[in-house]
Amino acid sequence: MKLDKDLKDRIDKYFEIVSAIDLYNILTQKYKFKSINEATVTYGLYLSEERTDSSFLCDVESYTYLDIKQELEVVKVKNVEDSVMNTHIMHDNECSIPFAA
Amino acid sequence: MHVFLIFIYMIVKFDGFHGTDNDNVDSILQDGFKISSGDKDWLGDGCYFFVEGINKNPCEQAVQWAILNAWDKINRKNKYVTYAVLHSNITVDDSKFLDLTNADGVEILDYIQKLCREKLATIGKRIHFIDGYLINFARTEKIIDIEVTKGNVYIKLNIEDRIHNLSRRINNCTICSVYLPSNNIGKNIKLVKKGNVEYEIG
Numbered sequence: 107m108k109l110d111k112d113l114k115d116r117i118d119k120y121f122e123i124v125s126a127i128d129l130y131n132i133l134t135q136k137y138k139f140k141s142i143n144e145a146t147v148t149y150g151l152y153l154s155e156e157r158t159d160s161s162f163l164c165d166v167e168s169y170t171y172l173d174i175k176q177e178l179e180v181v182k183v184k185n186v187e188d189s190v191m192n193t194h195i196m197h198d199n200e201c202s203i204p205f206a207a
Numbered sequence: 208m209h210v211f212l213i214f215i216y217m218i219v220k221f222d223g224f225h226g227t228d229n230d231n232v233d234s235i236l237q238d239g240f241k242i243s244s245g246d247k248d249w250l251g252d253g254c255y256f257f258v259e260g261i262n263k264n265p266c267e268q269a270v271q272w273a274i275l276n277a278w279d280k281i282n283r284k285n286k287y288v289t290y291a292v293l294h295s296n297i298t299v300d301d302s303k304f305l306d307l308t309n310a311d312g313v314e315i316l317d318y319i320q321k322l323c324r325e326k327l328a329t330i331g332k333r334i335h336f337i338d339g340y341l342i343n344f345a346r347t348e349k350i351i352d353i354e355v356t357k358g359n360v361y362i363k364l365n366i367e368d369r370i371h372n373l374s375r376r377i378n379n380c381t382i383c384s385v386y387l388p389s390n391n392i393g394k395n396i397k398l399v400k401k402g403n404v405e406y407e408i409g
Contacts, residue, residue, distance in 0.1 A: 107301065107302055107303070107304055107305050107306065107311065107312065107315060107351070107353075108311045108314075108315075109311065109314045109315050109318055113315070113351065114318070116350070116351070117315075117318060117319060117322065117350055117351065118322070120348065120350045121322040121323075121326055124326070126326045126327060126329045126330040126332075127330060129323065129326050129327065130327055130330065130332050130334075132344070132348070133323065133327075133334055133340075133344065134334065136344075137340045137343055137344045137347075138340060139334040139335060139336070139337065139340050139344075140334060140335045141332065141333070141334050141335075142333040142334060142335060
């Protein structure tokens with residue numbers, strides 16, 4: 107199998123038809139891809155981007171060994187996006203962690 | 208004037224070795240292989256085989272895998288006492304063979320990932336891309352026709368690696384995943400090795 111013109115056109119066609127939201131739902135719900143929790147804070151212009159996954163978790167997911175499934179305890183936290191939408195939360199422009207409060 | 212179109216299909220053939228519990232042998236020989244799911248770190252859903260590639264002896268690797276896979280770490284005992292290795296001739300049309308041991312195959316998977324990433328970026332979303340999931344996605348959504356996937360991976364084939372949870376980044380095995388065993392293997396299955404599980408990990 108090679109990425110010749112026919113195959114490329116076929117792949118392109120799928121991505122032209124599917125909407126971004128549908129694709130996201132398909133990938134995360136049907137195929138169990140994990141979403142990267144990123145908080146992008148916009149205050150007029152781009153301010154900061156904080157990756158909420160620990161580097162440890164990223165390493166484990168990328169290089170986890172193959173035969174024995176690892177079980178990681180995940181502590182559920184309030185989704186940062188919810189906070190962004192909440193106009194009652196005040197953001198400190200000088201703080202690199204805007205949701206610390 | 209008649210115009211004849213001749214399509215030449217290239218068939219890829221290779222030997223595959225599957226390690227398993229000896230108790231499964233009769234049902235496999237009679238009914239064929241069944242695919243397993245959930246191997247997100249390997250090559251997606253399918254029936255797995257060790258094949259020749261970066262490893263010189265895939266049969267021996269299947270033996271080692273079957274022996275070590277017997278160990279049930281939760282109950283701290285072997286799930287089975289006798290292992291078996293089955294040999295199959297795997298055949299697949301080249302147009303349905305995703306070979307991730309070469310640049311052509313990797314280019315396809317990279318291209319699909321790129322389009323996913325670009326599309327998701329339009330709504331500010333990002334995901335962790337995992338090989339097995341991406342292959343499942345491409346195959347099941349019929350973005351490309353895949354019947355067999357081959358790739359190089361690192362598999363713990365010695366006790367120390369498993370006890371101490373050690374992994375190298377340099378791959379040591381070439382494996383393949385067959386999604387339609389009835390198409391690509393059929394009944395062409397032979398028992399080539401059988402023995403007692405020698406190790407106990409405790």
